[in-house]
Amino acid sequence: MIKLSKIYFHIDVNNAFLSWEAVKRLKEGEQIDLRTIPSAVAGDPKNRTGIILAKSKPAKDMGVKTGEPIFAAMKKCPNLLCVPPNHSYYEAESKKLRKLLEDFSDEIEPYSIDECFISYIPLLGSVMDVANSIKDRIFNELGFTVNIGISDTKYLAKVASDFEKPNKIHTLYTSEIKEKFWPLPIENMFLLGGKTAPKLKAIGIDTVGKLANTDINILKVHLKSQGEDLYNYAWGKDIDERHQRKETPKSVGHSKTSSYDLTNLEEIYSFILDVVQDTCNRLRKENMKANTITISLKTSNFKVYSSSATLDFPTNGTSEIYKDCKNIFNKMYKGEPLRLIGVSLSNLELDETTQLNLFENFSEKEHKLDKTVDNILNKFGNNHLITRGSLIHSDKNSKNNI
DNA sequence: TCTGGGGTCCTAGGACCC
């Protein structure tokens, strides 16, 4: 009996944020399709965090790059139309896509907001017929195009969906790697990034094929376990469990860039509380508690450093976590002007205990306060009007204290 | 004209215990 190997499709929305924005605007009666003019989804240009999140093909052709500041993009492309992002709308579109894919597969593994892996069901038709149906239905029902990569491994399916775009289907079976994968520059490899490529080039490896035909021990010397992984990928081995998404998050974090450099300690504390509030809100939404708190700082000259501490008892209470954050911060802070502050909660576990732990200094009142703040945040988002004066001891914020 | 935000995993050194 012949053992049929499993086949995976990697579905990748073309220019996701921009496509979704374009479709939304057309539906709302706008005449211009953002995809046909130089346009971009970008942050607030007045803010120093205003960068390009997604761009149209015409914008790309004029040199606009994802991640660059808006003013830099405008210099290359003065008629660039920038629209603000709308994350909750993109989240909804992503859900619609996954819902549609349920008609084609019983195994859907979301990889990111605009990508997922699905397994192919032979009963539905030939590989190409099914892929074409998926592509057509997404376009007809949801209005945007996707690339589909097909292979017997997820890794290669992911590489294949990145071939010529947009609106294309490509295969890259393990049996095809020598002709379709090995001639490519190493930059085309998934999980090989901008730091690793120069290291490989320095030892004369510039194509996937050269990587595949290098002694694995040499790769290990230069890149440790990553070298072994990349060697295996070059030969068509699949991504292991390590790189697969789990249902429960391993960490929940939040960070914010200030509109100006922070130097005043009271302001920094208030900023930390703001970030902690958002992070704890999300942690409680996940119904989890954290054992470890990490604070990261980015200074005005872009130096990044972090410090963390593991607690005696897990918690998701805002005031507790805020107090710990303040302690960690006070120990690590060297007084530089700060550009960004981040708080990440990790070492998570399910919050099953509703009864209070005697050792936890956590009152019923605090619980209620957290709930109230969560409700407001969930309803209105964090518009910076909510702060807890009692925690900050600052007069500046007293007007809007709860 | 400087460079977002949210994640995951890996590495290396130190502490601690047996």
Place this chain on the structure above:
DNA sequence: TCTGGGGTCCTAGGACCC
């Protein structure tokens, strides 16, 4: 008293992804 080695946890930093 001195010495060694293995296992595990913690912490800081870095690479990579979208």
